[in-house]
Amino acid sequence: MRLMDRDGSGNIDFKEFVDVMADQFFRKPTITELEIAFDYFDKDQSGYITEEELFFAISRFKGDLTKSDVQKMIQVIDKDKDNKINKKEFINLILNNSN
Numbered sequence: 001m002r003l004m005d006r007d008g009s010g011n012i013d014f015k016e017f018v019d020v021m022a023d024q025f026f027r028k029p030t031i032t033e034l035e036i037a038f039d040y041f042d043k044d045q046s047g048y049i050t051e052e053e054l055f056f057a058i059s060r061f062k063g064d065l066t067k068s069d070v071q072k073m074i075q076v077i078d079k080d081k082d083n084k085i086n087k088k089e090f091i092n093l094i095l096n097n098s099n
Contacts, residue, residue, distance in 0.1 A: 034091045041090075048084040 007016070029037075041049040041057045055070045077085050077093050085093075 029094060031091065034094055035087065037094075038087050038090045041085075048082075048086055049090065050084050054085070 038049070039045070041053055043053050043056070051067070051070050051074060054073065055065065055067060058070070059065045074083060074085060077089055079089055079092075080086070
């Protein structure tokens with residue numbers, strides 16, 4: 001309650017609610033958070049996210065994903081053109097696409 005009741009009034013008004021939600025949902029993730037997220041995708045801990053790893057992770061949430069969709073994603077993200085996503089490419093993707 002104290003975190004949300006920023007003016008100490010004992011009530012949470014709409015502006016306070018929006019401010020707290022914005023802080024939590026629209027902030028840039030930390031490098032540590034992004035490294036943890038990268039490790040979630042990098043199942044074999046090779047230091048790269050492969051096409052298979054990306055497909056497995058995303059298809060759990062998006063059922064109609066195709067291998068072609070994943071290949072297109074990798075082509076956009078993969079700056080060094082080795083057909084996999086390294087940690088730097090992953091982190092840059094997220095940081096450059098967050099508010």
